[in-house]
Amino acid sequence: MAKAQNSKNKATADKTEKTVDKNEAKPSRPKKSATKSKTPSVAQSKTGTTKKTTAKKSTAAKSKTVKSPTQTPAAKSKTAAVANKKTVRRRGGASDKGWKGRLQLINKTYVELDGKTILVTGSPGFIGANLVLRLLKEMTSGTVISFDNMNDYYNPALKEYRLRAIEEAASKSPVDHLFIRGSIADADTTMRIAASYRPDVVVNLAAQAGVRYSIEHPEVYVDSNLVGFFNILEACRRYPVEHLVYASSSSVYGGNDKVPFAVDDKVDNPVSLYAATKKSNELMAHCYSKLYDVPTTGLRFFTVYGPAGRPDMFYFSAAKKFVEKKTIRLFNYGNCKRDFTYVDDIVEGVFRVMQGAPARKKGDDGLPIPPYALYNIGGGTPENLLDFVSTLQEELVRAKVLPKNYDFEAYRELAPMQPGDVPVTYADSRALEEDFGFRPTIGIREGLRRFAEWFYQYRFKLHGED
Numbered sequence: 514m515a516k517a518q519n520s521k522n523k524a525t526a527d528k529t530e531k532t533v534d535k536n537e538a539k540p541s542r543p544k545k546s547a548t549k550s551k552t553p554s555v556a557q558s559k560t561g562t563t564k565k566t567t568a569k570k571s572t573a574a575k576s577k578t579v580k581s582p583t584q585t586p587a588a589k590s591k592t593a594a595v596a597n598k599k600t601v602r603r604r605g606g607a608s609d610k611g612w613k614g615r616l617q618l619i620n621k622t623y624v625e626l627d628g629k630t631i632l633v634t635g636s637p638g639f640i641g642a643n644l645v646l647r648l649l650k651e652m653t654s655g656t657v658i659s660f661d662n663m664n665d666y667y668n669p670a671l672k673e674y675r676l677r678a679i680e681e682a683a684s685k686s687p688v689d690h691l692f693i694r695g696s697i698a699d700a701d702t703t704m705r706i707a708a709s710y711r712p713d714v715v716v717n718l719a720a721q722a723g724v725r726y727s728i729e730h731p732e733v734y735v736d737s738n739l740v741g742f743f744n745i746l747e748a749c750r751r752y753p754v755e756h757l758v759y760a761s762s763s764s765v766y767g768g769n770d771k772v773p774f775a776v777d778d779k780v781d782n783p784v785s786l787y788a789a790t791k792k793s794n795e796l797m798a799h800c801y802s803k804l805y806d807v808p809t810t811g812l813r814f815f816t817v818y819g820p821a822g823r824p825d826m827f828y829f830s831a832a833k834k835f836v837e838k839k840t841i842r843l844f845n846y847g848n849c850k851r852d853f854t855y856v857d858d859i860v861e862g863v864f865r866v867m868q869g870a871p872a873r874k875k876g877d878d879g880l881p882i883p884p885y886a887l888y889n890i891g892g893g894t895p896e897n898l899l900d901f902v903s904t905l906q907e908e909l910v911r912a913k914v915l916p917k918n919y920d921f922e923a924y925r926e927l928a929p930m931q932p933g934d935v936p937v938t939y940a941d942s943r944a945l946e947e948d949f950g951f952r953p954t955i956g957i958r959e960g961l962r963r964f965a966e967w968f969y970q971y972r973f974k975l976h977g978e979d
């Protein structure tokens with residue numbers, strides 16, 4: 514059973530619980546308005562006490578708590594109407610570059626986000642939380658639902674921390690935010706969320722991530738990444754959406770040695786179960802696009818990093834180990850290259866892609882031409898692991914996480930290649946740039962600087978843990 518909570522008052526929400534009539538029509542959409550406000554990113558969250566106080570205040574100010582996903586479409590329409598009355602902001606950056614006007618020429622349907630209900634699974638995970646913050650900042654009205662099982666693959670305190678940042682942002686946004694705790698692998702819960710809220714756009718980021726973990730815990734990957742994704746597809750089929758965007762991964766390229774990796778390269782030789790589940794997601798999505806006309810776009814993310822990122826990822830665990838005076842291991846003797854992508858660049862890509870759904874069209878046989886698309890999102894400049902570590906070290910010193918005289922050499926060990934790992938990842942993201950007018954811009958120096966500064970705050974000022 515899923516637990517839902519959000520930033521509003523529980524008593525009110527409890528009153529909204531009703532049985533869902535699955536045949537009830539979708540509510541009409543509220544009119545658009547143009548707005549903008551400053552929303553803190555996860556990284557920008559203030560220090561412990563200040564943040565807690567603000568978050569608490571905001572929770573009271575903008576509370577809408579639903580115990581379980583049984584809010585009716587009628588209730589949803591009320592929510593949207595309330596949202597529309599909130600402060601009007603001006604739209605920002607990403608939407609002003611003219612790429613939207615070209616969507617029709619490339620067989621895409623423009624998806625207006627304002628006034629809509631957006632379901633983001635895997636928020637408050639790393640990428641999901643950052644995406645939700647962006648949506649709360651950019652949208653002028655509507656509802657964003659975060660759906661996550663808050664599993665303990667890494668310390669859930671970090672997810673709670675991100676959730677607080679979301680709640681704080683929601684308190685200043687004209688958009689409503691709702692958090693539902695539950696698993697996409699639970700068909701019943703997933704279907705009830707779809708039936709109750711009828712999302713217009715679904716972004717599926719919930720998954721068991723990590724290549725190495727899949728070697729020891731394969732069953733979790735089958736559960737979340739295959740069964741869970743199947744449930745998402747079924748939900749999108751039964752309660753049609755304008756667009757389903759989902760996370761795939763650069764790991765589908767396995768040991769391919771043709772670089773850069775392009776989406777039409779052969780990816781039939783996964784070297785980890787994680788990669789196999791992500792490739793399967795692409796195949797399953799294609800099938801649902803073809804059979805049921807569900808517009809889907811898969812995004813192959815390349816090594817995403819940034820503040821409040823995933824502690825299991827190299828840059829984060831290395832920072833932690835340096836602080837704890839433990840040895841970091843550089844696999845393949847440091848001779849790996851990774852196409853690191855800063856999280857804001859990923860979010861920019863997802864945000865744009867959400868608004869350009871593959872168009873629904875019929876073929877000569879009267880059947881759907883699958884409204885299906887797939888893109889890479891990667892920084893486009895693979896970094897040698899040793900260079901990456903040097904930059905990380907410099908930035909950790911600059912941010913005062915480590916002293917200037919820290920003996921990095923004493924805490925570095927060169928180790929052989931790990932099973933499931935690949936020597937190089939390198940994204941060809943030209944298709945994304947051509948279709949959505951965007952390519953990642955944030956380099957390693959700037960990205961690691963922001964990470965190191967956040968790490969200092971989080972670890973030494975907030976007494977948080979990873």
Ligand SMILES: NC(=O)c1ccc[n+]([C@@H]2O[C@H](COP(=O)([O-])OP(=O)(O)OC[C@H]3O[C@@H](n4cnc5c(N)ncnc54)[C@H](O)[C@@H]3O)[C@@H](O)[C@H]2O)c1
Pocket residue numbers: 634635636637638639640641660661662663664672695696697698717718719720721722723736737741760761762763813814815816817818823
């Ligand atoms: N971070 C990267 O470098 C990277 C690279 C390629 C692909 N991806 C993909 O991007 C997506 C987001 O990754 P992330 O880095 O934010 O990871 P993350 O682990 O921080 O976020 C994933 C979230 O999904 C949740 N989750 C897992 N299983 C679930 C389930 N069954 N039901 C509901 N929630 C569940 C987790 O609790 C977590 O909060 C994932 O699909 C991941 O595979 C990430």
